[in-house]
Amino acid sequence: MKGREKVIVSACLLGEACRYDGCSKASQKVIGALEGAEVIAFCPEAPVLGTPRGRISVVATDAGLRVLRDDDKTDVTDLLVEQTEALIAVHPDADRIILKSKSPSCGLGTTPILDGEGNEIGKGNGVAADLLIRGLPGVEITDEMNFPSG
Template structure:
């Protein structure tokens, strides 16, 4: 049986980004292709559709929340539930590759904003935070590790 890799769907060529585009990275697909069964992951598209309003990680009263860019709706809980559902269905992985800089998938590379939408640091998206906590034995990678 093949090992399993969780990979952000936009890296795999799915047109699931907020702007309706993809971020296909052939180097990731080629590196994992033969050895791994690749499980695509995108928590935003099933919830909000594509294209959709951009979301941001915003520090609010000391906590990180996921807030829509123009309408200022807090979608943190909805995303948490979607990611939880995915992880319940897919409880085991051998490798994890997540898209950098994303408010969902980015790991240590995602802009963290204050309530005035100014960048105050770099950190994690909501999915990478939950995934890192669940799979502490796996070193999270991004497409940047392949190019």
């Protein structure tokens, strides 16, 4: 018999101070709706980039969409991919995913995509969101902006 619903959640939505600026982005509507669920807090950036940290962005490059540091343009994509792949490997049985909008890692169609000059040329998925969609096909995935409980 299936146990409690297992929900992967962007850790900053749960109140963890893991954002680039050292703050959280706690969402009471998300937290309140998770009662009774097994919650898996996930932040791909903090373990590999530290907190606080410089800002990063999704940039359209000759090598495709990459996540670069804003300051020195260091490519951190592979670090974030490793974190996300490790999560998927440990929790292939997740029932639902709730992500933080607009993040270069967690954004779900809301992440600014920049050109090499720093101009926004569109919106897309963050690198972790993109991998979660492909790595956990069929799992319900949403963000706090579209969260149904208001």
